[in-house]
Amino acid sequence: MGILIKNGEVVTASDRSNVDVRCGGGKVVAIGRDLKAEAGDTIIDASGQFVFPGGVDAHVHMELPFMGTESSDDFETGTAAGVAGGTTTIIDFVIPARGVRLLDGLRDWQAKAKKAVADYAFHMAVTWYDEKTDDELRACVKDHGITSFKTFMAYKGAIGIDDTELFRVMAIAKELGALVTVHAEHGDAIVELQKKFIKEGKIAPKYHALSRPPEVEGEATNRAIMLARLTGEPLYIVHLTCREALNAVYEARARGQIVFAETCPQYLLLDDSVYDKPDFEAAAFVMSPPIRPKGHQEALWNALRAGLIQVVATDHCPFNQLGQKEMGRADFTKIPNGAAGIENRLGLLYTAGVVSGRIDVCEFVNLFATQPAKIFGLYPRKGSIVVGGDADLVVYDPTARRTISAKTHHHRCDRNIFEGFEVHGEATHVIANGRVQYKDGKLDVKRGAGRYVPRTSKQVVSDSSR
Ligand code: URP
Ligand code: ZN
Ligand code: ZN
DSSP: OOEEEESOEEEOSSOEEOOEEEEETTEEEEEETTOOOOTTOEEEEOTTOEEEEOEEEEEEOSSOEETTEEOSOOHHHHHHHHHHTTEEEEEEEEOOOTTSOHHHHHHHHHHHHTTOSSEEEEEEEOOSOOTTHHHHHHHHHHHHOOOEEEEESSSTTTTOOOHHHHHHHHHHHHHHTOEEEEEOOOHHHHHHHHHHHHHTTOOSTHHHHHTSOHHHHHHHHHHHHHHHHHHTOOEEEOSOOSHHHHHHHHHHHHTTOOEEEEEOHHHHHOOGGGGGOTTTGGGGGOOSSOOOOTTHHHHHHHHHHHTSOOEEOOOBOOOOTTTTGGGGTTOGGGSOOOBOOGGGHHHHHIIIIIITTSSOHHHHHIIIIIHHHHHTTOTTTSSSOOTTSBOOEEEEEEEEEEEOOTTTOSSSSSOOTTTTOEEEEEEEEEEETTEEEEETTEEOOOTTOOOBOOOOSTTTTSOOOO
């Protein structure tokens, strides 16, 4: 019993064609004109619709213990929200607390992720370093298919590491052919600015943004790039937000260094006026790096178009206003950093990117599926529509309209930072693991149906262009 998608326009990162797609046994088994259904096939008429590969979100945090609480989507609710929005594979971050062995952290994440409804992979965060760390990282790559390591230059005193530790991660990653990813903000400068504001009685959410200005991101991005240059290691900058960081990436690429960059819809679409919202509503937008002043957004779009940014992920890390964000009412440094976004990524990027004419529909696919799959060693199993690839597909009706709201989203969160945004197009069918898991606004997911996807480091530095 397979699935036959007929009459749609199949879009990959390199091509648009009017062909049918047949899935069977969880894989794409045929692509071509006038494919015939086999007995028992479910037939989806995709006339007037696009057929995209399932989205790959390379940056999410489900049930992450963070800043005294835990992100509010677990692996079940978070992956289900992803499916509702056309994302069929996530890469979450194993983030062991300081002092916890990496492989113990991995066991925790493996247990939590058993609930996932869609496929998942892991990055391993290095939050501290001792003489056993290198061997643990070797085991991550060789025994567990974890071929990317995460480092935080911010969050000093918690999960952040210093430059020596960062350098060591880069050196061992080089030996293993793994990719280092970095949250680039100058941790020490942030702490000083935070202390200054709190001392002056400046406790409101907007001081979160003012304590993390673009300079702290630009400096750390440049420093990480220079350290990567010293070790000869490629680098992936997560959630890049501003011109200062873009300049560092531009210079690195101009001298031939392999530096990948990711941004997220919130940095492309929102500006720092969100921090003027009254009644502590600005807390919903407290994330790191923060939302930037007007002007940075267009620079990011230009960078997407120019291929300077290769990936649009979400950094999905939701916290409820009630009971979680509220922890920082009297001190912005205590507001848990993060927001929901996994369900809205495709719709927002399609609307603000393709409909507005900033990117074409193939580039759109490249940004949300193909590039993350290639960079992180999931391709061609994930990230495109190829015979033999996983049957993860999105049938997308570009004529539909939807208004984003926390009242109707599937995120387990009481706020949506894109509340009221009108989105063009929506998934009418989402196929994950060869099964229709979302149809005409209704989820049909199975707790635990998601599979762990081990990754290869082979593609990490290969050509990731279309
Ligand atoms: O504010 C954010 N981004 N929260 C999640 C953790 C991180 O820094 O990615
Ligand atoms: Zn981060
Ligand atoms: Zn993150």
